[in-house]
Amino acid sequence: MGIIKIPQSSVDFFKKHQDEIFRSGNLSEGPWNEKLADKVKTISGTKTAVCVNSNGSGLVALLLIFKEYYGRKDIMIQSNTMYGVKTIVGTAGYNLVKFIDCRLETLMPSFESFKEAIGSYQGNLNELVIMLSDMGGIINPDIEKISKFCKDKNILLLEDAAHSFGSTLNNKFAGTFGDAGVYSYYSTKAVFAGEGGVAVTNNEKIGNLLKDFIAYDRFKQKMPIGCNIRLSEIQALLVFSVVSNLDEIMGNKLKIAEKYMEACTKSKIEFIDQTKNSNIGNHYKFTIISPKKNIVEAFPKIKTTTSKIYDYALGQSKEIPLKHLCLPIWYGLDEKITDKVLSELKN
Numbered sequence: 007m008g009i010i011k012i013p014q015s016s017v018d019f020f021k022k023h024q025d026e027i028f029r030s031g032n033l034s035e036g037p038w039n040e041k042l043a044d045k046v047k048t049i050s051g052t053k054t055a056v057c058v059n060s061n062g063s064g065l066v067a068l069l070l071i072f073k074e075y076y077g078r079k080d081i082m083i084q085s086n087t088m089y090g091v092k093t094i095v096g097t098a099g100y101n102l103v104k105f106i107d108c109r110l111e112t113l114m115p116s117f118e119s120f121k122e123a124i125g126s127y128q129g130n131l132n133e134l135v136i137m138l139s140d141m142g143g144i145i146n147p148d149i150e151k152i153s154k155f156c157k158d159k160n161i162l163l164l165e166d167a168a169h170s171f172g173s174t175l176n177n178k179f180a181g182t183f184g185d186a187g188v189y190s191y192y193s194t195k196a197v198f199a200g201e202g203g204v205a206v207t208n209n210e211k212i213g214n215l216l217k218d219f220i221a222y223d224r225f226k227q228k229m230p231i232g233c234n235i236r237l238s239e240i241q242a243l244l245v246f247s248v249v250s251n252l253d254e255i256m257g258n259k260l261k262i263a264e265k266y267m268e269a270c271t272k273s274k275i276e277f278i279d280q281t282k283n284s285n286i287g288n289h290y291k292f293t294i295i296s297p298k299k300n301i302v303e304a305f306p307k308i309k310t311t312t313s314k315i316y317d318y319a320l321g322q323s324k325e326i327p328l329k330h331l332c333l334p335i336w337y338g339l340d341e342k343i344t345d346k347v348l349s350e351l352k353n
């Protein structure tokens with residue numbers, strides 16, 4: 007984690023503006039939260055953006071709002087996602103009724119496995135939330151179909167866009183496919199600033215409830231739920247400084263990915279392509295897959311790897327941890343590492 011860098015121009019921007027915060031005395035609930043929310047709103051093309059101190063806190067808040075104001079109590083999440091997604095739904099007091107199976111080709115659920123999961127559900131669809139996580143940098147290619155289905159059936163869809171800030175599907179920005187979405191700027195992410203998150207929604211009611219939730223609704227005093235999950239001004243400035251260099255970060259990672267893609271294609275190694283079919287990823291991860299054999303048997307010489315997404319399955323989808331690996335790819339990655347990976351791919 008320590009070797010992942012943010013652009014120098016982000017560091018310079020942060021240093022240039024940090025004194026403004028100290029001079030103004032506004033260390034919380036100040037202009038940098040507003041500027042960051044406006045920036046993310048513009049980039050994502052959403053009506054509302056709310057800064058929160060992590061993706062997880064934003065998701066818990068939205069789930070509590072869905073429970074209190076939309077009568078939701080049951081939830082399904084995907085089998086292949088971070089363990090914390092399971093604790094997020096437990097923290098929000100939901101019944102976790104199903105893990106939706108994922109496929110190796112995308113590491114996410116297909117429309118078919120989503121429909122299968124819905125078919126097995128015994129409860130009332132008006133009480134259900136589906137929370138799907140974008141994996142490794144791309145948006146679930148079936149999310150438009152899933153989203154339409156959810157809308158038609160009055161199921162609430164929450165997009166966990168922790169991995170996918172900057173990614174688009176058919177020119178639509180990650181986080182915008184469901185009723186709400188939340189990005190993460192935690193240290194390991196493609197676009198990161200240590201900590202922080204932003205929740206986005208096009209639903210005015212949800213957006214307004216979330217804005218009040220993050221401050222205990224202490225001004226209007228109408229809501230029975232709420233907590234301080236705000237982002238500090240210093241952290242909002244840091245996230246703003248990094249997000250402002252989104253294109254540079256994504257461009258730098260794309261260059262590394264292009265080298266890996268060329269080497270994989272030459273060596274006939276299957277990988278998850280983040281540059282095709284209008285499904286443009288931020289290259290949070292570069293993932294190699296081996297549909298037939300376990301990955302260590304298929305490619306014993308590939309040793310320079312980074313953490314998998316994930317090395318466990320929450321539900322079924324047990325083959326995913328065994329059949330993929332991830333190559334190092336982050337902003338400013340040392341060329342010596344890239345060269346080592348390339349020579350291992352050639353072998």
Ligand SMILES: Cc1ncc(COP(=O)(O)O)c(C=O)c1O
Nearest residue numbers: 060061062088139166168190192
């Ligand atoms: C898929 C997924 N969802 C949610 C999170 C939570 O993000 P945060 O650490 O910002 O709460 C993470 C990573 O940390 C993640 O990988």
